């Protein structure tokens with residue numbers, strides 16, 4: 001399976017994503033934000049970091065990067081797109097995911113390893129997981145406070161779009177939301193960092209379960225297992 | 226006339242003796258631009274005039290030292306062709322004025338020192354001192370400093386793997402903010418801050434130059450109360466996003482064969498970086514200030530030369546490489562201007578608007594400052610305080626324990642380090658909360674352990690042995706984590722050196738540090754000196770912060786602090 | 801023609817702005833118990849040139865919707881006046 | 885008496901404002917080459933009660949200096965008007 005990691009000016013988890021993908025034996029291509037096209041990619045990762053310094057609003061400027069037009073098209077055709085941390089913020093700004101991520105409730109950046117619960121196993125990203133599974137994953141963000149209005153929240157619930165929730169809300173997110181998908185389930189946005197949780201010596205290996213889910217789901221679908 | 230001359234060299238921060246030396250070196254009177262350039266480069270911060278002789282006590286050589294003091298950062302040999310580049314720096318005074326920006330730009334500065342050597346920064350640490358937290362102002366300083374360090378380092382994506390913080394009333398007027406950065410480089414790709422090769426091109430890259438932090442020269446003693454917008458030196462504001470772009474662009478140029486030398490612009494801006502690079506290459510430089518990309522209109526030559534705008538680097542490039550270098554910076558949306566060339570004149574010659582505005586012998590401005598040798602006097606308090614403190618016999622140990630763990634100097638530091646991203650990079654093996662911080666070297670089983678320490682009470686009570694003890698603490702921390710200590714960097718934070726008692730303490734503690742480094746075989750590869758940390762009512766304790774670096778061959782064998790399981794035995798080792 | 805533009809972007813009613821909440825808390829803890837209903841907005845000022853006011857207004861509105869404000873949580877309004 | 889207050893906090897002239905620079909860059913890359921001199925400021929609105937306007941004004945000024953603005957790098961100005 002081939003992953004593509006988009007490199008925006010200010011991205012800083014691009015290498016971590018590449019490392020995790022390679023660690024799991026898959027290939028990875030770095031995609032420069034000024035490119036207008038890409039080919040042969042099975043899953044796009046929008047990595048963490050501070051694209052364009054997170055000035056104005058996190059993700060607000062990155063969504064206009066030339067490559068984003070193709071990412072949106074790719075997603076609309078059902079392609080797998082994972083936005084992690086800053087990537088999640090970009091996905092909401094560009095409108096592929098509903099809601100928005102605002103400043104953490106206490107206005108402080110928070111770095112920690114926290115437990116999250118799997119709420120939805122109908123999507124590629126949780127293919128190997130069970131509902132209620134607890135994953136311990138690194139978080140590191142200043143604007144991870146997920147907000148959506150009541151109507152939007154009802155929609156999310158109705159369509160089973162909430163994929164991960166915090167056990168102990170670190171940032172003030174509505175309904176403890178840590179990660180959501182679009183209605184079709186092919187676009188995932190999450191604040192925790194699965195790409196940092198791939199080895200025990202780093203403090204967590206639960207991130208692997210998410211990345212392996214994607215790989216297994218894809219392999220099965222394409223008869224490549 | 227004589228009077229106004231005295232006024233002008235004093236305004237530039239120079240003494241009579243120093244002014245006479247300038248006259249002798251130039252064989253004429255300096256013009257205002259030249260005088261202010263001398264003023265900043267001959268300041269304590271840039272010239273080390275009070276400490277140069279003392280720093281000679283430090284052992285700076287060893288089998289593992291690839292680069293000792295004198296470059297932008299020191300380098301240790303990590304084996305397998307890996308250079309470990311590291312340095313610590315203070316940003317005390319700026320942080321006292323504006324804690325957020327002061328701390329942020331402190332991080333920015335030390336990170337540039339590391340990547341100017343061609344190394345990719347992989348870890349940050351910080352050492353902080355504030356007055357007691359029961360004062361509102363100190364809480365404000367702590368909050369701002371921690372946020373400043375966090376926001377800058379987090380944005381760059383460099384994990385902050387450790388640090389330390391102490392609170393004591395001696396820091397009420399002078400908080401300390403020391404930041405350390407460590408990076409990795411292939412040994413054959415180490416870059417130096419050198420300008421040589423006649424005709425090579427000098428390029429200024431990164432942020433545009435504005436009137437930031439112009440403090441030297443005539444502004445230094447302008448009355449700050451006076452609300453004159455244009456005269457006020459403006460605080461430097463950091464732009465971590467710009468720095469991230471600069472970092473990535475510089476990393477792309479590490480392999481470029483046309484790059485001759487690189488240095489970041491720090492204190493005293495273009496003046497110090499240009500002069501120092503030229504001095505290392507025993508060269509002259511011709512600078513054309515019209516080519517500098519500026520942020521503001523109508524800047525004078527002096528303002529351009531003294532600006533401390535952040536996120537800038539100076540490159541010396543062979544002419545045939547200029548286009549390629551520009552291309553790399555353009556890819557990262559950065560400006561790169563050709564502002565001059567290397568000459569054999571032995572002078573820094575500054576042209577602006579078609580006129581020669583200044584011409585200074587390189588050697589004179591970089592190495593010509595008359596060194597000071599102040600008086601020493603052993604402070605009386607030392608004998609007094611060395612007496613035994615009686616220990617109360619009847620105490621309730623439960624209460625004592627509770628008091629201790631609630632003490633601001635002992636309680637958990639999680640409030641601080643949870644604001645720093647300590648995991649980015651996927652290499653953090655030991656993180657804040659452990660004895661030392663550690664990052665692994667990707668592609669090997671090795672990890673580098675690092676720690677910053679200084680309990681200022683020791684050097685305060687007994688400067689010589691106290692200095693030794695500070696080094697020993699770092700050493701013990703590294704050994705406890707499983708690392709073999711290799712070398713140190715240090716940040717000497719002291720009060721006014723012109724006071725004989727302060728100077729005595731400074732000298733003695735440096736000797737103590739030097740002795741410990743000698744005995745432990747952990748040479749000094751660089752550091753930073755911050756004097757004059759003294760206010761109206763308080764002066765800081767001697768605070769020589771030690772940043773020590775060690776290596777472990779197999780990071781799976783690192784030892785963490787936590788008790789691992791029930792029933793395991795606990796030993797107390799030592800005397 | 802040259803125009804001056806001022807755009808104000810503020811949180812929609814009902815959206816809790818953590819920054820306003822924190823500043824309100826800080827104000828209260830400084831002892832000002834007589835201050836209420838604090839809101840924080842962003843103010844943008846810039847100059848734009850264009851042949852007619854209508855063209856300029858359309859561009860400004862576009863810019864607000866696309867970049868300066870996030871319509872999920874923010875409202876915007878602007879004023880445009882000719883440069884003298 | 886109840887008063888409405890509006891405070892504008894902006895960077896001092898000459899102080900680097902990276903946010904404005906980044907947003908200006910984004911605006912240009914969106915194709916608006918007719919927009920220049922962008923600045924971004926913060927706007928605070930709140931209500932304050934007090935017996936006289938002078939007392940209120942002093943409190944507002946204090947608050948600006950102590951909390952809302954950072955006088956080292958920012959300027960502030962405010963307007964106060966009576967609530968009808």
Ligand SMILES: Nc1ncnc2c1ncn2[C@@H]1O[C@H](COP(=O)(O)OP(=O)(O)O)[C@@H](O)[C@H]1O
Nearest residue numbers: 351353387388389390638641642657658659660
């Ligand atoms: N300013 C800081 N930044 C990052 N980490 C810090 C800071 N201060 C303390 N820490 C971390 O908190 C832990 C405890 O600090 P400290 O009490 O100084 O440790 P010790 O006394 O055991 O050396 C250490 O792991 C240290 O790295």
